[in-house]
Amino acid sequence: MKVTTVGIDLAKNVFQLHGVNEFGKPVLKKQLRREQMAEFFVNLPACLIGMEACGSAHHWARKLQGFGHTVKLMAPQFVKPYVKTNKNDAADAEAICEAVARPNMRFVPIKNIEQQSVLALHRVRQGFVKARTAQANQIRGLLSEFGLTIPQGIGHIANRVPELLEDASNELPGSFRLLVQRLLDHLKALDAQVDALESQIVQWHRQSEASRKLEEVPGIGPITASALVASLGDAKNFDSGRQVAAWLGLVPKQHSSGGKHNLLGISKRGDSYLRTLLIHGARSVIHRAQQKPDACSWINGVVNRRHKNVAAVALANKNARIVWALLAHGREFRADYSTVKAST
Incomplete structure (x- = not known):
C-alpha cells in the first residue's frame, strides 16, 4: 500500500523510518544506514516527510525535497509528547510521523545553503x-x-x-x-x-538587499540584520509580526487558569542569540533617545513609565514586528510611518 507520511529519526550513521498510509496504518518500519538514504527515497513515491530540527536536518530536508518529497521540520520539544513508550529510535520515528500530520503543528523553516x-x-x-x-x-x-x-x-x-x-x-x-x-x-x-x-x-x-533594508531600523546594525535575514528566511512563513516576536521569546509567558489571565516575564523561547542582539540594540537606542528627548518620544515615554530593561524588551519586540513587515511585504523603513485607521 502507498506510503503517504514518513517520520525519520536522524542520527550520524543509522536512520530509523516509520511510515503510514492514508488511513494512518503503519506500513513501513525500516532502518537505513547513511549511504542507503538517497537510494531509498529517490525510489519512494512523493510523500510527506517529517524530521526533528536537529543536526544535519536542514541538509537532509534539502536533499529529500530535491527528490520531490514534501519535508517539514519540527522542534524536538513539540515531538516529545507523541512518544508513547520508552525512548528508542523506533518510538521516536513513530512519534515524528504522528506529529508531522497534526494540522496545528508548528514547523521550522528549512534553511538554504x-x-x-x-x-x-x-x-x-x-x-x-x-x-x-x-x-x-x-x-x-x-x-x-x-x-x-x-x-x-x-x-x-x-x-x-x-x-x-x-x-x-x-x-x-x-x-x-x-x-x-x-x-x-x-x-x-x-x-x-x-x-x-x-x-x-x-x-x-x-x-544582501534585505539585510541592508533592515539596517535602516534604529537598533539594528549589520550583525543583527544579517542574522535576522539568515534565520527568518522567507518571512511569509509567519502569519504576523507578533508570531516573529513570540518565536524570538519577546512576548510575555502566561500562567492563566479559570478565566484569570496572569502574564509573567518574557518567555525567552527560540533563538537566544537573535533575542540578545535585538535587546542590546534597543539599549543603544534608549541611551541615545535620552540625549535627544524630542526625537524619540515613544521610547522615552516607555522609559518614564517603566524600567529601562522593560523598555528595551518592548523596543526589541517592536523591532521584531517591523522586521517582519519589511521582509514579508517588501517595504522600506519609514521612521514617520503610522497606521491609518478606517473611518466609520
Whole structure:
C-alpha cells in the first residue's frame, strides 16, 4: 500500500523510518544506514516527510525535497509528547510521523545553503567572543591574586596589563609575567579572529538587499540584520509580526487558569542569540533617545513609565514586528510611518 507520511529519526550513521498510509496504518518500519538514504527515497513515491530540527536536518530536508518529497521540520520539544513508550529510535520515528500530520503543528523553516553559511559565521564569531571574554576574565582573576586590579571592561586589559608587566615595583615573579604575556597574546589572537569574521559578515550584509533594508531600523546594525535575514528566511512563513516576536521569546509567558489571565516575564523561547542582539540594540537606542528627548518620544515615554530593561524588551519586540513587515511585504523603513485607521 502507498506510503503517504514518513517520520525519520536522524542520527550520524543509522536512520530509523516509520511510515503510514492514508488511513494512518503503519506500513513501513525500516532502518537505513547513511549511504542507503538517497537510494531509498529517490525510489519512494512523493510523500510527506517529517524530521526533528536537529543536526544535519536542514541538509537532509534539502536533499529529500530535491527528490520531490514534501519535508517539514519540527522542534524536538513539540515531538516529545507523541512518544508513547520508552525512548528508542523506533518510538521516536513513530512519534515524528504522528506529529508531522497534526494540522496545528508548528514547523521550522528549512534553511538554504547560503543561510546556513552565514549563520555559521555568526556562531563561530560568537564562540570567539565568549572565549575572548573568558580569557580576559582569567587574566583579571590571576592578577587580582597578586593584589593588582584592572577596571571593568575588556578594553582595559590591553591597555593596563602591559604596563603592569613592565612595572618592576609590583614584585611579580618572572615566570608569572611570561605566563600573563602568553595569555595576553592569546587574547589578541582571539580579538583578531572576531574582527576577521565580523568583516566577512559585514561584506555579506552589503551584498544582501534585505539585510541592508533592515539596517535602516534604529537598533539594528549589520550583525543583527544579517542574522535576522539568515534565520527568518522567507518571512511569509509567519502569519504576523507578533508570531516573529513570540518565536524570538519577546512576548510575555502566561500562567492563566479559570478565566484569570496572569502574564509573567518574557518567555525567552527560540533563538537566544537573535533575542540578545535585538535587546542590546534597543539599549543603544534608549541611551541615545535620552540625549535627544524630542526625537524619540515613544521610547522615552516607555522609559518614564517603566524600567529601562522593560523598555528595551518592548523596543526589541517592536523591532521584531517591523522586521517582519519589511521582509514579508517588501517595504522600506519609514521612521514617520503610522497606521491609518478606517473611518466609520
